[in-house]
Amino acid sequence: MPEEAIFRCDNPDCRVEETGKCVEGLALTECPHFGRTSPVIGEPPRVDEREDIPERGLRLPSGDRLTTSAAASVLRAGDAHLAAILGPTDSGKTSLIASLYDLFQEGSVEGLSFAGSRTLHAFEQACHDARAASRRVEPSIDRTRIGGVAFYHLVLGGINLGLLNLLLADRAGEEYRTLADEPSIGAGFVELTRADTLNVLVDGARLLDSGARHNVRSEVVMTLQALIDGNMAKPGQRVALVLTKFDAIAESPLQKRVESDFNALLLSVRRLFGNSYGTVEPFQTAASPKSMAVKRGFGVAALLRFWLNQRLAQIPSLNAAPPASKRAIGRLTVLDI
């Protein structure tokens, strides 16, 4: 049997066996270490000794989205806000999350500053298709795949805020869509019952569509109804009704009709569910506009301010004791995904 070609190098720092590349950036034919094996000193170790050899590298935190249990740890550790973002497929959930992170790439937002994140890889991946590095000619955002909820994480700081963890729940639109069919499945949607704010996305592009506009309004009402009937809505929970893709609306001759539809929807939600939720506020966003007609991230900062408004009033200083008894963690079920 022929042997497989194996890259070898006597530089212990070189990973050419795994990567096929010289650690010193040289062509393999030019590297003086390539093709040589490290000298063996003494007898080879016995099998049981080999098993004790530690792994070569230390694994570092992945930078990916947090699992529910990791999110629970964040909530348990101190002040935090959990924002659940609900909407059907392609309504703009990931765009909203990505654009919020991207705003901090250019500086503070609404007096709030970036202070850290455990999910930088995930944020970067979410932003990629709207970034020039993707070499796209039109921004795009990869949709969240079915597979349960996961959390993006930011630490934000501000003069009246101290430091606060912000968790953004991310779940595929297909999973939320089934809520209105069977509210009981929502019992497994831990982010909804634990959320400090529910952000219900209203797809602006679908409101522009004469056929789809009525279904859009119906879906929002039925989703909020399902949260109540499935015992997922909690007294005092605040709702943001978010009209997305405002760039497409602003460039359309149907803008007035869309805005009228949205206002009518807002009035319906307040009338039907005003007693069940703390407050219902409207927002317009263009998280990842496809043209320069509307500024990138339009309306996202205002939404962030809405999320944190209560916190800004409640948290007097950086050294405030964690309000453990009031924390959302007390209501959070730990589930590993």
Added chain:
Amino acid sequence: MEERSIAICGLPGSGKTTFLAALWHLVTSREIDTALRFDSLRNGDASHLNAIAARWRNAMVQDRTTMGANRLVSMRLVNTAGTRVRLTFPDVSGEAFRQIWEERDCDVTVADMLRSGEVLLFVHADTIQAPRWVVEDTSLVRQLGLTTVEGEEVTWHPKLAPTQVQLVDLLQLLRKPPLDIGPRRLAVILSAWDKVIAEGMLPEELLEVKLPLLKQYLNQQSDGWVWTAYGLSAQGGDYDRLDPNTPLSSEAQAIRELDSASTRIRLVGNGRESHDLTEPLVWLLE
């Protein structure tokens, strides 16, 4: 004798080896007064430092083999109070930092180096990769009357992340297990300062404008870094390549013509400008 350690960090090509070369020349030549002075060569191997300092004096770039390895170099110095200090610099290769960000993996040896002492973080001030967005680039292309090219989409890879994101992540990881050793002092060294000096900014202002995410992170103190920033031109300009077929540049030749090689060095920070590369070290050791 006091023993102290300063970890040298930075992405590939950020000026770490050039700093060590210039520092070794500065303290051993004794051409100008410095806050930390040379003590002796006793009990040490200065061959690596001598080699990189020789290239620096010749205004030649450091070769990639020299820069690609993780090294532990040390210098015996004495401070203005007369206290002797053996200063160790774990010089971690840029490749190791690439591996940390992209592969979320850290060699055990590198981890030991990163867990030692205070931190010098090098950032090449003239090669900062800022985030850019499709919608803005496409608009610019159209305004210029150029055509956009479709079908060349690039899939995501961590290496495409903006410089400031990679730096924030590195600093965060240094404050989390398995690399955390508690709060540390951090000096951010903006290298190739001569390339950006025309922009008329102080080091902290450049951080604000070109690395705002990093500046926010440091200002918010969420990981407890006690930090300051310097602008550093350790070469004084572009050096010649080692390749004998590459013609020598007039800029490198002008640098060689300076009577005192130490005056190539320009350090800006904490409200003053000097040639003294040991100032950031003194600040870190306070």
